[in-house]
Amino acid sequence: MYTSAIKTGMKYFAASVFIAIAAAVYGLFSHGVYSYFMIYAFMIPLLGGALPHLIAAMKGIEINARDTQLAIIVTLTVGSVLKGVLDIYGTTNRLLIIYPVAAVLVLAAALAAMIKRSGSIAGLWKNK
Numbered sequence: 001m002y003t004s005a006i007k008t009g010m011k012y013f014a015a016s017v018f019i020a021i022a023a024a025v026y027g028l029f030s031h032g033v034y035s036y037f038m039i040y041a042f043m044i045p046l047l048g049g050a051l052p053h054l055i056a057a058m059k060g061i062e063i064n065a066r067d068t069q070l071a072i073i074v075t076l077t078v079g080s081v082l083k084g085v086l087d088i089y090g091t092t093n094r095l096l097i098i099y100p101v102a103a104v105l106v107l108a109a110a111l112a113a114m115i116k117r118s119g120s121i122a123g124l125w126k127n128k
Contacts, residue, residue: 005057008066012049012073016042019077023084030088038084044077068110075103 020042027034049069056063063069079099086093 003057005053005061005063009050009053009057012045012053016046016050019045019081023081026085026088033088033090035084035087037080037087041077041080041084044080045073048073048076065110065114068106071106072103075099075106079103 023038023041026038052069053063076099079096082099083096086096
């Protein structure tokens with residue numbers, strides 16, 4: 001097994017647990033109002049970070065785009081939590097579209113850089 005991928009996966013798992021606990025505590029003080037964006041915000045680092053890294057560790061594959069992956073996961077998680085907070089507060093903000101757009105732009109820039117460097121998208125993964 002690839003130990004660096006396991007450590008990274010466990011960090012994402014710990015972040016997921018922290019976000020789930022924070023959302024639960026926030027929900028206790030929201031007077032019965034809840035938001036699915038807040039409740040399920042922990043799923044973003046769990047499915048986007050922990051799961052891919054732990055699968056990669058089991059298969060012996062190294063993930064090369066860790067920094068890009070982290071930037072996308074943090075952007076989407078912060079956007080989801082902020083949307084949840086605003087939903088619970090009872091307001092909206094049209095500027096929240098910035099978070100998914102920023103995540104897509106980071107992904108597009110990373111893919112463009114990898115294609116330019118290696119000539120294909122296959123540069124994301126390499127077998128150990």
